[in-house]
Amino acid sequence: MTKFLIIVTGILGLAVVFQILRTFQLAAKLRGKNDWEVTDHENKTQALMMPIFMVFFFGFVIWQIMRWGHLALPEAASVHGEQTDMLLSVTWWIITPVFFITHILLFYFCYKFVYNKDRRADFYPHNNKLEMLWTIVPTIVLTCLIIYGLVTWNKTMTPIAEDTDHVLIELYGKQFDWTARYAGEDMRFGDANIRRIAGANVLGIDSADVNAADDKIVKGEFHLPVDKPVQFVFRSQDVIHSAYMPHFRAQMNCVPGMKTQFNFVPKYTTEEMRQKVGNPEFDYLVLCNKICGAAHYNMQIKIVVESQEDYDKWLAEQATFIASNEEAPVQPEKPEVVEAEAAAPAIENDSTKTE
Amino acid sequence: MSAHAEHHHHEEDFLFKYVFSQDHKMIAKQFLVTGFTMGFIGMLMSTFFRLQLGWPGKSFTVLETFLGDWAPNGVLDPDKYLALVTIHGTIMVFFLLTAGLSGTFSNLLIPLQIGARDMASGFLNMLSYWFFLTSSIIMLYSLGVEGGPASGGWTIYPPLSALPQAIPGSGTGMTLWLVSMSLFIVSSLLGGLNYIVTIINLRTKGMKMTRMPLTIWAFFLTAILGVLSFPVLFSAALLLVFDRSFHTSFYLSDIYIAGEALGYDGGSPILFEHLFWFLGHPEVYIVLLPALGLSSEIISVNARKPIFGYRAMIGSMMAIGFISFIVWGHHMFMSGMNPFLGAVFTFTTLLVAIPSAVKVFNYLTTLFKGNLVFTPQMLFAVGLVSTFISGGLTGIILGDAALDINIHDTYFVVGHFHIVMGLSAIFGMFAGVYHWFPKLFTRMMNNKLGYAHFWITIVCAYGVFLPMHFMGFAGMPRRYYEYSNFPIFDGTLEIGTIISVFAIIAALGQVIFLINFVYSAIWGTKAPKNPWHSNTLEWTTPVEHIHGNWPGEIPEVHRWPYDYSKPGKELDYVPQTVPLEEGELDEGNHH
Numbered sequence: 001m002t003k004f005l006i007i008v009t010g011i012l013g014l015a016v017v018f019q020i021l022r023t024f025q026l027a028a029k030l031r032g033k034n035d036w037e038v039t040d041h042e043n044k045t046q047a048l049m050m051p052i053f054m055v056f057f058f059g060f061v062i063w064q065i066m067r068w069g070h071l072a073l074p075e076a077a078s079v080h081g082e083q084t085d086m087l088l089s090v091t092w093w094i095i096t097p098v099f100f101i102t103h104i105l106l107f108y109f110c111y112k113f114v115y116n117k118d119r120r121a122d123f124y125p126h127n128n129k130l131e132m133l134w135t136i137v138p139t140i141v142l143t144c145l146i147i148y149g150l151v152t153w154n155k156t157m158t159p160i161a162e163d164t165d166h167v168l169i170e171l172y173g174k175q176f177d178w179t180a181r182y183a184g185e186d187m188r189f190g191d192a193n194i195r196r197i198a199g200a201n202v203l204g205i206d207s208a209d210v211n212a213a214d215d216k217i218v219k220g221e222f223h224l225p226v227d228k229p230v231q232f233v234f235r236s237q238d239v240i241h242s243a244y245m246p247h248f249r250a251q252m253n254c255v256p257g258m259k260t261q262f263n264f265v266p267k268y269t270t271e272e273m274r275q276k277v278g279n280p281e282f283d284y285l286v287l288c289n290k291i292c293g294a295a296h297y298n299m300q301i302k303i304v305v306e307s308q309e310d311y312d313k314w315l316a317e318q319a320t321f322i323a324s325n326e327e328a329p330v331q332p333e334k335p336e337v338v339e340a341e342a343a344a345p346a347i348e349n350d351s352t353k354t355e
Numbered sequence: 356m357s358a359h360a361e362h363h364h365h366e367e368d369f370l371f372k373y374v375f376s377q378d379h380k381m382i383a384k385q386f387l388v389t390g391f392t393m394g395f396i397g398m399l400m401s402t403f404f405r406l407q408l409g410w411p412g413k414s415f416t417v418l419e420t421f422l423g424d425w426a427p428n429g430v431l432d433p434d435k436y437l438a439l440v441t442i443h444g445t446i447m448v449f450f451l452l453t454a455g456l457s458g459t460f461s462n463l464l465i466p467l468q469i470g471a472r473d474m475a476s477g478f479l480n481m482l483s484y485w486f487f488l489t490s491s492i493i494m495l496y497s498l499g500v501e502g503g504p505a506s507g508g509w510t511i512y513p514p515l516s517a518l519p520q521a522i523p524g525s526g527t528g529m530t531l532w533l534v535s536m537s538l539f540i541v542s543s544l545l546g547g548l549n550y551i552v553t554i555i556n557l558r559t560k561g562m563k564m565t566r567m568p569l570t571i572w573a574f575f576l577t578a579i580l581g582v583l584s585f586p587v588l589f590s591a592a593l594l595l596v597f598d599r600s601f602h603t604s605f606y607l608s609d610i611y612i613a614g615e616a617l618g619y620d621g622g623s624p625i626l627f628e629h630l631f632w633f634l635g636h637p638e639v640y641i642v643l644l645p646a647l648g649l650s651s652e653i654i655s656v657n658a659r660k661p662i663f664g665y666r667a668m669i670g671s672m673m674a675i676g677f678i679s680f681i682v683w684g685h686h687m688f689m690s691g692m693n694p695f696l697g698a699v700f701t702f703t704t705l706l707v708a709i710p711s712a713v714k715v716f717n718y719l720t721t722l723f724k725g726n727l728v729f730t731p732q733m734l735f736a737v738g739l740v741s742t743f744i745s746g747g748l749t750g751i752i753l754g755d756a757a758l759d760i761n762i763h764d765t766y767f768v769v770g771h772f773h774i775v776m777g778l779s780a781i782f783g784m785f786a787g788v789y790h791w792f793p794k795l796f797t798r799m800m801n802n803k804l805g806y807a808h809f810w811i812t813i814v815c816a817y818g819v820f821l822p823m824h825f826m827g828f829a830g831m832p833r834r835y836y837e838y839s840n841f842p843i844f845d846g847t848l849e850i851g852t853i854i855s856v857f858a859i860i861a862a863l864g865q866v867i868f869l870i871n872f873v874y875s876a877i878w879g880t881k882a883p884k885n886p887w888h889s890n891t892l893e894w895t896t897p898v899e900h901i902h903g904n905w906p907g908e909i910p911e912v913h914r915w916p917y918d919y920s921k922p923g924k925e926l927d928y929v930p931q932t933v934p935l936e937e938g939e940l941d942e943g944n945h946h
């Protein structure tokens with residue numbers, strides 16, 4: 001019944017609107033005009049609306065900056081992030097004036113040059129000099145921006161040299177959580193392949209690989225020492241994820257079947273950052289930033305940045321792969337896996353192909 | 356009178372006039388109505404998911420009424436949130452702004468403005484529409500299948516889109532998405548080839564390339580972009596079909612999902628990304644160029660002034676079109692591809708800003724010292740210039756790989772592309788409808804409703820998409836169902852609510868347009884032959900549609916289309932059919 005009423009009301013409403021339109025149309029006709037012809041009055045009103053809209057528009061932009069500006073990410077917590085932010089500021093300083101000036105011209109011209117039947121528009125089809133001018137000026141500005149951008153990009157993306165003292169960590173994404181693996185003393189990860197995933201061996205690590213023994217696997221949160229370069233290696237088990245660490249100005253996709261990487265140097269400990277943002281509950285996070293399924297919106301892991309001592313202490317408390325593998329109740333699975341490998345050398349080839 | 360005209364003058368039955376029509380004007384209307392219908396559905400979807408984003412977790416009866424078990428107890432399901440976003444994006448980009456925009460105006464204006472009786476092949480043109488309609492129906496049908504429609508984002512990256520275990524929409528829904536898009540691509544190719552051939556071959560006497568209106572140039576370049584890039588999407592889709600159905604490993608490798616290691620080996624999702632964006636980026640310009648063409652024409656007519664820098668406008672469209680083929684990697688800076696490629700793509704991407712800047716300055720100079728008539732189409736064209744500026748400028752940030760690291764896939768991107776591509780193209784399309792309504796429906800649209808429509812739309816559009824930039828700078832990822840799991844985003848809740856309020860008003864504002872459209876098409880005031888005092892050829896055809904467009908000979912063209920307010924002329928416009936006077940310069944054709 002209600003549905004029926006809604007439909008009837010809708011139809012009646014439309015009929016009323018159409019009748020009103022019809023009346024306008026006829027009234028215009030009676031006055032010897034067409035309802036579609038732009039009257040002088042309408043033209044003036046619309047022209048006046050232009051600067052009014054501009055004021056609203058600029059006002060809205062400024063209002064947002066004042067109201068929501070503080071929501072922007074705080075100061076970069078990584079060393080390269082400073083440069084990223086600097087590049088961003090420079091870009092803003094170029095863009096913002098252009099935004100305002102072109103808009104002012106646009107709306108001012110609309111207001112100023114409104115139709116007047118006693119006037120004729122200027123017949124001004126082209127001017128090669130002017131056109132050269134506004135091809136060359138943007139070209140120069142953009143060339144500078146491109147060079148500046150590329151320098152920053154190259155610096156950011158250069159992997160850490162092997163001989164630099166650094167932390168090596170693997171971040172492993174799957175629907176819908178993250179696992180971190182530290183390479184351990186030997187600074188090498190044990191081979192891993194999804195075909196070996198079984199029981200507690202969630203990363204599919206090859207327990208026969210000597211490099212695997214001292215690997216450390218953690219969930220829920222992982223720690224980083226402050227001021228020391230971190231080399232990340234990313235893997236995914238199922239679909240593409242993206243490890244987004246906005247406070248460090250860092251992001252990289254995690255792609256099944258390949259390894260990707262990113263590195264940065266954390267600059268402030270979690271504690272320092274809490275003071276900076278004035279929030280005692282602040283935490284660094286990895287968020288998933290590539291659509292990966294229903295719970296994509298809640299795929300996160302906490303990062304704790306702390307002093308080298310605290311970090312060493314924390315890391316010492318984490319079990320190595322070999323230890324956790326030995327005490328795991330799924331122990332019997334281990335030989336099985338090894339057997340399977342022996343029987344099918346193809347899998348062995350597999351695990352090395354992504355190296 | 357030729358045999359041609361006679362042949363067409365006898366009575367056709369209804370079916371062939373309205374349904375299986377091969378007349379470009381009817382096909383244009385079919386594209387328009389189908390495109391707008393899809394667009395309204397896409398817009399409705401966005402208001403539904405905006406309800407969830409604006410008021411996370413709140414129950415809305417309207418969601419339950421419209422979406423049924425997608426919104427149990429009136430709260431949208433997270434899976435179905437992604438489904439809505441995906442289909443919304445697909446519909447808006449392809450169905451509304453590719454087929455709806457290009458299909459309508461290329462069809463309507465190419466023959467009319469170059470002086471041709473119809474498209475080179477009316478039959479292929481008809482097929483193009485029917486493929487499009489079938490593809491639309493399949494896309495809508497996919498909403499109802501088991502597991503829901505495709506839900507992996509409009510970019511359908513595998514493995515998510517390849518594995519039903521990863522997301523339910525990657526089952527039958529994804530299959531239908533691929534079928535639908537394949538038909539869509541066929542439609543687009545048939546249309547595009549037809550447009551190109553028609554423009555090259557069927558121009559009337561005197562219609563040199565450099566006397567073509569900028570609309571035609573835009574459609575021409577758009578068709579070329581489409582013909583060169585859509586096949587690549589087709590191959591990408593085909594390989595995806597193989598991976599999904601025949602267990603090949605083009606895109607898949609080393610996957611363990613739902614407790615099982617799958618047999619895929621050696622493929623790379625990055626290959627898909629390359630193929631997808633090789634279409635995907637030109638696609639942005641397939642959407643945008645027609646809008647730029649339409650608005651160039653509209654601004655010139657309504658400013659009563661020649662478009663400034665006609666040749667530079669053509670040159671910049673060519674440059675944009677060309678560059679758009681070598682920038683696709685800017686969508687993949689964070690994909691894991693070699694950073695050196697990232698550097699190359701930064702370089703090419705930022706180059707696009709140069710021809711874009713030229714276009715903006717040329718628009719501004721066209722307005723300068725014009726004699727501006729503010730018809731609704733003029734307002735929308737001015738709106739387009741504004742959104743093209745606003746969105747283009749944020750592109751300079753996103754195109755810079757070093758900056759993209761931190762805003763890639765955040766709401767900043769959503770704000771950026773909606774403004775530069777969504778709004779610009781939509782504004783261009785609206786402008787086109789208001790301007791060429793008389794050629795489509797032989798009647799005029801109502802002005803006052805047009806004004807209301809424009810102001811509500813532009814205010815709300817900026818109200819929706821500007822705040823998204825702030826969410827992006829707060830580090831908020833896109834394609835998130837809600838943000839309540841992240842205390843760091845607590846302060847941003849009100850941004851979402853404000854956006855949603857604007858989105859709802861914007862959607863309601865489109866009802867004004869709908870009413871105006873339907874009313875005017877049926878009862879609107881009869882159009883005069885040349886209501887806007889325009890120079891181009893379409894206004895020399897009779898108001899009532901006839902086959903072959905001109906009752907007698909096709910008129911000959913003697914000058915470029917932008918002789919507005921030319922000194923020494925009595926009227927402030929000189930149609931292209933008026934011969935040059937002794938010693939008079941043809942502006943587009945001398946330097």
Ligand code: HEM
Binds near residue numbers: 398443772834
């Ligand atoms: C009523 C106006 C519109 C509103 C309120 C709206 C809103 C949104 C929002 C909020 C998203 C992002 C959702 C997310 O990432 O979680 C989105 C996605 C998208 N929208 Fe719109 N939109 C509108 C119109 C348009 C138009 C005109 C276009 C045409 C270009 C468009 C194209 C897209 C695309 C391509 C996506 C991405 C879909 C994806 O992530 O797979 N939208 N829209």
Ligand SMILES: [Cu+2]
Binds near residue numbers: 175289292296
């Ligand atoms: Cu994820």
Ligand SMILES: [Cu+2]
Binds near residue numbers: 635636639685
């Ligand atoms: Cu692009």
